[in-house]
Amino acid sequence: MSQPSSPAAATLPATSAAASVAASIPSYLQADNLGPWGIYLQQVDRVVPYLGPLARWAETLRRPKRALIVDVPIQLDNGTVAHFEGYRVQHNTSRGPGKGGVRFHQDVTLSEVMALSAWMSIKNAAVNVPFGGAKGGIRVNPKTLSLGELERMTRRYTSEIGIIIGPTKDIPAPDVNTNEQIMAWMMDTYSMNEGATATGVVTGKPVDLGGSLGRRDATGRGVFTVGVEAARHIGLDIATARVTVQGFGNVGGVAARLFAQAGARVVAVQDHGGTIYRESGLDVPSLLAHVAAVGTVTGFTQAEVLPNDQFWDVDCDILIPAALEQQITELNAGRIKARMIIEGANGPTTPAADDILHDRNVLVLPDVIANAGGVTVSYFEWVQDFSSFFWTEDEINQRLTRIMKEAFAAVWQLAADRKVSLRTAAFIVGCTRVLQAREMRGLYP
Numbered sequence: 001m002s003q004p005s006s007p008a009a010a011t012l013p014a015t016s017a018a019a020s021v022a023a024s025i026p027s028y029l030q031a032d033n034l035g036p037w038g039i040y041l042q043q044v045d046r047v048v049p050y051l052g053p054l055a056r057w058a059e060t061l062r063r064p065k066r067a068l069i070v071d072v073p074i075q076l077d078n079g080t081v082a083h084f085e086g087y088r089v090q091h092n093t094s095r096g097p098g099k100g101g102v103r104f105h106q107d108v109t110l111s112e113v114m115a116l117s118a119w120m121s122i123k124n125a126a127v128n129v130p131f132g133g134a135k136g137g138i139r140v141n142p143k144t145l146s147l148g149e150l151e152r153m154t155r156r157y158t159s160e161i162g163i164i165i166g167p168t169k170d171i172p173a174p175d176v177n178t179n180e181q182i183m184a185w186m187m188d189t190y191s192m193n194e195g196a197t198a199t200g201v202v203t204g205k206p207v208d209l210g211g212s213l214g215r216r217d218a219t220g221r222g223v224f225t226v227g228v229e230a231a232r233h234i235g236l237d238i239a240t241a242r243v244t245v246q247g248f249g250n251v252g253g254v255a256a257r258l259f260a261q262a263g264a265r266v267v268a269v270q271d272h273g274g275t276i277y278r279e280s281g282l283d284v285p286s287l288l289a290h291v292a293a294v295g296t297v298t299g300f301t302q303a304e305v306l307p308n309d310q311f312w313d314v315d316c317d318i319l320i321p322a323a324l325e326q327q328i329t330e331l332n333a334g335r336i337k338a339r340m341i342i343e344g345a346n347g348p349t350t351p352a353a354d355d356i357l358h359d360r361n362v363l364v365l366p367d368v369i370a371n372a373g374g375v376t377v378s379y380f381e382w383v384q385d386f387s388s389f390f391w392t393e394d395e396i397n398q399r400l401t402r403i404m405k406e407a408f409a410a411v412w413q414l415a416a417d418r419k420v421s422l423r424t425a426a427f428i429v430g431c432t433r434v435l436q437a438r439e440m441r442g443l444y445p
Helices: 007-011 014-024 036-050 052-057 110-126 147-161 180-194 218-234 252-261 284-294 308-313 351-359 373-387 393-418 422-441
Strands: 066-075 081-092 098-105 132-139 170-174 242-246 265-271 274-277 304-306 318-321 340-342 363-365
Touching: 036 052, 036 110, 036 351, 036 422, 052 422, 066 110, 066 147, 081 098, 081 110, 081 147, 081 170, 098 110, 098 180, 098 373, 110 132, 110 373, 110 422, 132 147, 132 170, 147 180, 170 180, 170 373, 218 252, 218 318, 218 340, 218 363, 218 373, 218 393, 242 252, 252 265, 252 284, 252 318, 265 284, 265 308, 274 308, 304 308, 351 363, 363 422, 373 393, 393 422
Parallel strands: 098 132, 098 170, 242 265, 242 318, 318 340, 340 363
Antiparallel strands: 066 081, 081 132, 265 274, 274 304
């Protein structure tokens, strides 16, 4: 019989020991806290029974490797000093350097950034690119800052997190409210602090600074690619499909354009400004031009306005949530009329909503596969930066399409073999690869 590891362990009742362990875990790390991190923990709990011997390492998935919280002080244009809170979380680096975007948003929290970094770990493993998972953010509404203030904040944030990022350590990328210009400032700041140009420290840069062709459209293109593959499996004709899109930026806008080009009707779009609808199909190129000019779908004259809550009641075949997390919940999942949901955003569907959609036979293409096009082309950019040899856009798109199709096919087959949802299958693939790497590397020291 094995002996207790210590006298304290010997005298502590099992129930008290469990309670003690639970009490030692911060509330934001616990699964019953249904913030983004809580949603991720529930998803991990659902996949652990399928991990076999690797389940002994499951706690690795439940704890970020490193979380950095930084103060970001800047001088505003009026001479006053403002402070913003920034984060960079590295969830897992067993398979390679951390990889994940940076978002500037007034609702950014540590729980959100932790969850996003964890989903990046699963996503990168699911499509089999050699990265771990990371994410960053600043709690700020960037629309309230001038261009100069935005640059100063970006550069100060980059300097603060510079101790943990780098081309072989952790590579940021664009996310919500960040873009090529933000990445250029980040790359320049890191390079100045290092004393040498380091183009590989970020991806999503301008092409003239080592960025990759095709990167801007990559996430939306990936959404479209897996959507077409899934539609083929369920007998849905894309050329006659009705599509609704939540979020109309680089993900939702690009996906809408590609679906429209394939013959689908984009009948409703919702963004931060409001919801518009047209049964015969929106003119997507005109809507994209309108959004580029005014920043929102609001005011587009070739459509009628709907109350925001009615977006979930629109008759459609394909729904693409491409905004923020926790948009599809138990409160609206029962109203959705789509046959298929393609998650362009990270974490848009709660576990409770997943169950409702599964019971209603709504096919959900999970974020960790559906929106992996962006990080896949980020990988291409990283490789090109290291080699200083750049590919054509056709080469980029062909490689992206091949990887997305192969990843989707593997997840689809596993879901059929194990009789589980596509999300569970994707997590089985991703978690298995992460934990296999953890087990082979062992523990140091």
